[in-house]
Amino acid sequence: MRTQTGLLLAHTIVVQAVTFMLRPASAYRALDLDVPAAWLGVLGASFAVVPLVLAVPSGHAVDRFGERRIVLAGSGLLAAAGACFVLFADSVAGLVVASMVLGTGHLCAVVGQQALVANRTAADRYDAAFGYYTFAASLGQALGPGLIVVFGGDRPIPDTGAIFLGATALTLPLLVAAAFLRPSAHHRQAAGPAAGGLAGLLRQPGLVRALAVSCVVLAAVDITLVYLPALGAERGIAAGSIGVLLGLRAVASMASRLLLGRLVAAVGRRGLLVGTVALSAAGVGLLLPPLPLWAMAVVVTVSGLGLGAGQPLTMSFLAESAPPGLRGRAMSLRLTGNRLGQVVIPSAAGALAAGAGAAGVLACTAAGLAGAAVAATGLHQGPPPDPTPRPEREEPC
Missing domain, CATH: 1.20.1250.20 (MFS general substrate transporter like domains)
Structure with missing residues (x-):
């Protein structure tokens, strides 16, 4: 289980690092192309528009097909986004399309990761597990901008082509890590008649x-x-x-x-x-x-x-x-x-x-x-932490 925890946290770090490399790099490329300031807003919004529409369907896909498949799909889309930036970033339209693919891949990876933490962790250990998960995400977000300097140099407008290639290379370990993640098997269980789907969930x-x-x-x-x-x-x-x-x-x-x-x-x-x-x-x-x-x-x-x-x-x-x-x-x-x-x-x-x-x-x-x-203050109190040691298989992810 420790191996699975390490794989998930490593995957989380790299997903966020790649995303926080590519998003600023796309803005730098747009500036290099002398894109009007108004289009920078469109470029920024393009990352969020498609994921906003697909967020709930992606969650349904996780519940139906399992976390690993969706995490693997998200990793593949991040690799595809890197390739789109490499091949099509010489135009505003190419940057917008690549940003949409990036946002969709990031969404799928994150929804799958969070569901995996929720489904594979005992309820009294949710807080520690999600604390480690969000720490890993924050670490990746901090590393991403630093990797821009590593790949693109410290000029006012860095070498975005090298950044796009570097980010694409970093997505290859994502695919490997996602392939070795084990799903929780909760997608094989019925949620129960009282759940009532999305309306019941709310x-x-x-x-x-x-x-x-x-x-x-x-x-x-x-x-x-x-x-x-x-x-x-x-x-x-x-x-x-x-x-x-x-x-x-x-x-x-x-x-x-x-x-x-x-x-x-x-x-x-x-x-x-x-x-x-x-x-x-x-x-x-x-x-x-x-x-x-x-x-x-x-x-x-x-x-x-x-x-x-x-x-x-x-x-x-x-x-x-x-x-x-x-x-x-x-x-x-x-x-x-x-x-x-x-x-x-x-x-x-x-x-x-x-x-x-x-x-x-x-x-x-x-x-x-x-x-x-x-x-x-109106939220129900979670279960008290269990002070007794648990078997290794129940360690939080």
Whole structure:
């Protein structure tokens, strides 16, 4: 089982690293082609449009055909996306098509991975398992931009052709790892007559609340990523200092995910979710008054701890709420809500920023997080962690 865990985490890291190589590289190629700024937005949206439509069907496919097949399909689509960037990136249309293929491959891989974690882990170990999983995803997202420098150099516009080739080469181990993953066999089990498919899934206690909390937390991550630099510009804080603050936030988020199992054992899943989301709300809110840089570093680190724990904890609630045979669809619903939140909430924030500035956007973000913390109090308490050792076959993936 440890081998399977290692394969899944390695696959997760490489999927995110390849995606976070190719997305910025596609923007660099567009700039190299002198693409108008409006088309950059189209290029960015093309990554999310097809996955937004296919998210729930991909979850249904996981529940019907098993996790490995969908993870393998996602890996193949990531390889195809790399090839599309290599062959067709000399035009805007080629970049858009390649980005659509990339987004679809990323979606299939992620839905399959998350369902595999949910289906192969005991309920009282969900938090540790999803903590390790999201830590691996964060690590891959951090490695991806660094690999741009490795393959493309450190020029203002790197050698995108070399980046596309390097990313395509990295997808080959993905196919191998996916082929050796063992499915959970939950796709062979009936979800039960009470489940009632997607409609029944949405009626599961706490599921809609968990989806809403996940959406708000992820949108808050995106908003702070954009508007913390804007706040720095308004207050004359150097870009390098803002970069350090964002780095501290990312490291804090990764630390909270790595220690999630122990934290849940100490305070319980619901208590930890309410506390961490409230902590992130307080952290974002404390950025509103002018602060010295050291105080901002403390506040951003605190908010990073809270924001990092929110995603894996909501995954745990969803996995526990969904019956066996419907967990793929539960994870795909979460991704759909997250994508919608990433489109709608930052867009509304942009409209607000025109009048209220970055501080106004952050104030609304803090209020939204506070509301999410209140909503999280209505989630049912997960099972207490079992202190007795389990056989090796039940280790979390």
